[in-house]
Amino acid sequence: QQQVKQSPQSLIVQKGGISIINCAYENTAFDYFPWYQQFPGKGPALLIAIRPDVSEKKEGRFTISFNKSAKQFSLHIMDSQPGDSATYFCAADRGSTLGRLYFGRGTQLTVWP
């Protein structure tokens, strides 16, 4: 059973546009929500993360929006660039499992120049 559901599976955006990736979860014990970025042939790397005590976190062009009541969170990439083309994974963590991450299935983002 997939504990974190991610959509869309793939996304094509024009350069300068906004990319939006959505994730949803059921387990209310999750209390840490990181996003990872993966380029072909590389391992995932942490992009940005949020805790449920805030509704939004912004780092440069990347923003996480978090809706605790709906159990949803999303990644927004503003002014998308061709260099942002990668696979993005949302994940969730809960204290009882001491750092084990539950990942979504990933979104392959392509930004056209």
Place this chain on the structure above:
Amino acid sequence: GAGVSQSPSNKVTEKGKDVELRCDPISGHTALYWYRQSLGQGLEFLIYFQGNSAPDKSGLPSDRFSAERTGGSVSTLTIQRTQQEDSAVYLCASSLGGHQETQYFGPGTRLLVL
């Protein structure tokens, strides 16, 4: 500084053979994780080591899979009697330990079972 390294980068094996995958974590990181990445399936947790505690093996898919971590550093994931469905990218990650710590991933080992 050096990141997480994994070897081999690629491994092709025949069905039924045993394989060993190696992970060298970042120095000083007490936590080490193995994940499996199959096409379109995201990252699947396999096993987690934290310091001297007993590992969390709850993600291992069958008893053909085992892992050890020697001296709190290097880890080896062993798959016995490989099957075609074991073909995937095996990723190792390390962290300073525990909840909400950033996990740093290696480049992975791409395993193909013929």
